[in-house]
Amino acid sequence: MSAAKLDARQEILERIHHAAGGAGDRAAEYAAIPREYRREGGMAPEARLELFAARLYEYGASVYRCTAAQIADAVAQALTQRRRTAIVVSHGVPASWLPDGFEFVEDNDLSYAALDQSNGVLTGCEAAVAFTGTIILRHGPGQPRRAVTLVPDYHLCVVRAQQIVETLPEAIRRVEEFRAAPLTTISGPSATSDIEMTRVKGVHGPRTLDVVLVL
Amino acid sequence: MSVKVGQAAEAPSFAKASRGALGNTQLRHNVRNATDVIRARRAHAVAETLDWPQLRDSARAIKDHVLRHLGAYLEQFEAACTAAGGKVHWARDADEANQTVIDIIRSHGASEVIKVKTMTSDETALNPALEAAGISPIETDLADLIIQLGGDKPSHIVVPALHRNKAEIRRLFMEKMQLQDLGERAEDLAAAARRYLRERFLRASVGLSGANFAIAESGSLCVVESEGNGRMCVTLPKVLISLVGIEKIVPTFGDLEVFLQLLARSATGERMNPYNSVWTGVTPGDGPQEFHVVLLDNGRTGVLADPESRATLACIRCGACLNICPVYRQTGGHAYGSIYAGPIGAILTPQLQAMKHSQSLPYASTLCGACYDVCPVKIDIPEILIHLRSKVVKGHGAPLAERLAMKAVARAFSNGGRLESAQKLVRIAQKPFVEDGVIGRLPGMLANWTRFRDLPEVPAESFRQWWAARRRKEIP
Numbered sequence: 001m002s003a004a005k006l007d008a009r010q011e012i013l014e015r016i017h018h019a020a021g022g023a024g025d026r027a028a029e030y031a032a033i034p035r036e037y038r039r040e041g042g043m044a045p046e047a048r049l050e051l052f053a054a055r056l057y058e059y060g061a062s063v064y065r066c067t068a069a070q071i072a073d074a075v076a077q078a079l080t081q082r083r084r085t086a087i088v089v090s091h092g093v094p095a096s097w098l099p100d101g102f103e104f105v106e107d108n109d110l111s112y113a114a115l116d117q118s119n120g121v122l123t124g125c126e127a128a129v130a131f132t133g134t135i136i137l138r139h140g141p142g143q144p145r146r147a148v149t150l151v152p153d154y155h156l157c158v159v160r161a162q163q164i165v166e167t168l169p170e171a172i173r174r175v176e177e178f179r180a181a182p183l184t185t186i187s188g189p190s191a192t193s194d195i196e197m198t199r200v201k202g203v204h205g206p207r208t209l210d211v212v213l214v215l
Numbered sequence: 216m217s218v219k220v221g222q223a224a225e226a227p228s229f230a231k232a233s234r235g236a237l238g239n240t241q242l243r244h245n246v247r248n249a250t251d252v253i254r255a256r257r258a259h260a261v262a263e264t265l266d267w268p269q270l271r272d273s274a275r276a277i278k279d280h281v282l283r284h285l286g287a288y289l290e291q292f293e294a295a296c297t298a299a300g301g302k303v304h305w306a307r308d309a310d311e312a313n314q315t316v317i318d319i320i321r322s323h324g325a326s327e328v329i330k331v332k333t334m335t336s337d338e339t340a341l342n343p344a345l346e347a348a349g350i351s352p353i354e355t356d357l358a359d360l361i362i363q364l365g366g367d368k369p370s371h372i373v374v375p376a377l378h379r380n381k382a383e384i385r386r387l388f389m390e391k392m393q394l395q396d397l398g399e400r401a402e403d404l405a406a407a408a409r410r411y412l413r414e415r416f417l418r419a420s421v422g423l424s425g426a427n428f429a430i431a432e433s434g435s436l437c438v439v440e441s442e443g444n445g446r447m448c449v450t451l452p453k454v455l456i457s458l459v460g461i462e463k464i465v466p467t468f469g470d471l472e473v474f475l476q477l478l479a480r481s482a483t484g485e486r487m488n489p490y491n492s493v494w495t496g497v498t499p500g501d502g503p504q505e506f507h508v509v510l511l512d513n514g515r516t517g518v519l520a521d522p523e524s525r526a527t528l529a530c531i532r533c534g535a536c537l538n539i540c541p542v543y544r545q546t547g548g549h550a551y552g553s554i555y556a557g558p559i560g561a562i563l564t565p566q567l568q569a570m571k572h573s574q575s576l577p578y579a580s581t582l583c584g585a586c587y588d589v590c591p592v593k594i595d596i597p598e599i600l601i602h603l604r605s606k607v608v609k610g611h612g613a614p615l616a617e618r619l620a621m622k623a624v625a626r627a628f629s630n631g632g633r634l635e636s637a638q639k640l641v642r643i644a645q646k647p648f649v650e651d652g653v654i655g656r657l658p659g660m661l662a663n664w665t666r667f668r669d670l671p672e673v674p675a676e677s678f679r680q681w682w683a684a685r686r687r688k689e690i691p
């Protein structure tokens with residue numbers, strides 16, 4: 001680090017010190033911050049699942065419900081419906097999810113060009129929020145690389161019922177232990193409201209998102 | 216120290232700048248249309264969030280707490296980010312920040328950089344600095360791309376190209392992307408942007424972002440977006456540089472549960488925006504393997520030093536105060552002569568510039584109080600405006616009319632202690648300008664606005680009720 005940069009740091013911290021002081025017990029003050037907002041939902045599991053599915057429909061995602069034993073069948077159904085044949089499989093996806101009759105490519109550090117040319121990607125997730133229809137992906141070792149969930153134009157995500165919580169605060173607590181890993185939250189497919197404030201689906205992220213919902 | 220806020224220093228005063236906008240019917244139409252849509256959606260999203268007031272209270276309390284302990288939190292952020300493999304730089308002002316960014320890009324021999332919407336880089340006027348250094352910045356946010364291709368300026372902090380309609384964008388894309396043909400639907404325009412940028416994303420070696428939140432405990436950054444261009448920029452390049460204002464700190468990862476619930480609903484009226492990215496330093500085998508954070512002051516410590524306007528730094532840039540503001544809706548964003556438009560711009564820009572330039576901005580408001588009501592972090596913008604106006608008057612004297620208004624304001628303060636409501640205040644402040652129930656000339660920079668239309672006097676009911684009624688009359 002150069003001397004000039006050290007100076008910038010010192011100078012800014014000094015300015016802050018003069019401006020704001022910073023006296024008082026920081027930890028105690030933080031603990032005393034009021035948090036009267038809803039930190040837990042009150043829905044029954046079935047209602048929560050229905051709400052999550054309804055939000056996904058609103059986002060234009062198709063939802064395929066199945067039992068744990070039927071995941072491969074549901075995956076086949078989704079891929080057939082969307083006419084996708086060559087699919088990238090992210091880290092963390094068990095072989096039992098993969099149906100016969102499709103071309104699955106494991107992500108061994110695939111190039112961006114290869115991802116771009118693929119038909120889509122299959123991943124799991126870490127948690128989901130019913131109220132906002134949000135899926136939370138965790139990345140890092142043994143998990144889908146961020147690029148793999150981003151560059152392909154189609155994302156098929158497997159979500160298990162027990163991963164779904166009602167509110168964002170509950171989901172944040174679920175993924176908190178992984179906060180040092182990259183995390184991505186996905187609420188519907190890529191979209192923009194930049195043109196006359198109309199929500200238009202599909203800009204740079206995957207333009208189509210489907211979900212296999214494991215009951 | 217010279218504090219830059221985009222091109223504000225060279226920009227004309229609000230009065231001069233708004234003259235053009237008020238004469239431009241198409242622009243006013245575009246702005247009104249867009250803000251009408253966004254307001255209706257926001258109102259719906261907020262109404263169904265039953266704990267909205269509690270979320271706002273917590274958000275504000277967290278921000279106030281951070282501002283009281285900003286130094287310690289920044290040091291905590293720096294330590295955690297560094298431990299995770301990031302490099303933290305500090306920049307006193309815009310030029311220092313720009314130079315730091317340029318040095319990093321040069322050290323990799325890169326000639327272009329992909330950018331996700333960052334207001335902070337607009338504030339430091341990074342793009343012209345990059346171009347002068349022979350580096351091409353590629354804006355990837357759809358709206359910013361529209362602005363960049365059109366050689367235009369942003370007019371809204373969330374929807375920067377909101378002053379452009381579909382037909383205008385289509386013409387621009389056909390010309391600049393050299394397309395023989397292009398459909399007319401918004402979907403077609405978005406698809407054109409996708410094709411145009413895809414190859415640029417995949418080949419980029421350096422990415423540049425801002426951050427909506429910087430998490431002190433973990434040294435993580437969070438970028439909130441819709442299109443996926445943000446994910447592209449923070450994921451695909453080998454090198455990532457994030458330019459972050461020092462006020463963007465939140466103490467813990469858990470605090471995101473408050474701000475992520477407020478931001479999307481306030482900004483676009485969605486329950487949640489399509490994408491949020493959170494990352495910490497460098498992750499082996501995933502994303503950029505070199506990561507720099509530039510922490511920017513550029514006048515923020517000056518704002519921090521004034522307890523009466525410090526809350527300005529709590530802003531999460533949702534844009535709700537712009538969409539609700541009757542003055543913004545009349546003039547559009549360009550009149551503010553700063554990348555920060557609307558009510559937040561009217562308080563932020565003059566403070567960042569230590570009241571040296573853009574002194575007209577605190578007058579670009581009617582003090583109706585709507586901005587305070589919608590602000591997710593409860594910034595009392597009218598109160599700060601009054602405070603800044605008094606600073607302008609103290610520093611330089613003011614035209615007689617304005618001084619009279621200020622006296623009335625001062626009386627209101629001294630009699631009632633803290634002012635009870637902004638509505639009350641506007642009725643007092645406008646007194647010297649009212650004749651026969653019509654506001655002939657408003658003080659300061661609203662003067663130009665009233666030159667175009669005589670405003671009826673603000674009645675005893677709230678300004679907003681009056682405004683809504685007036686609008687209904689105007690547009691059947």
Ligand code: SF4
Pocket residue numbers: 481529530531532533534535536537559586589590591592593594
């Ligand atoms: S001042 Fe409040 S309403 Fe305005 S942009 Fe900032 S956070 Fe949003």
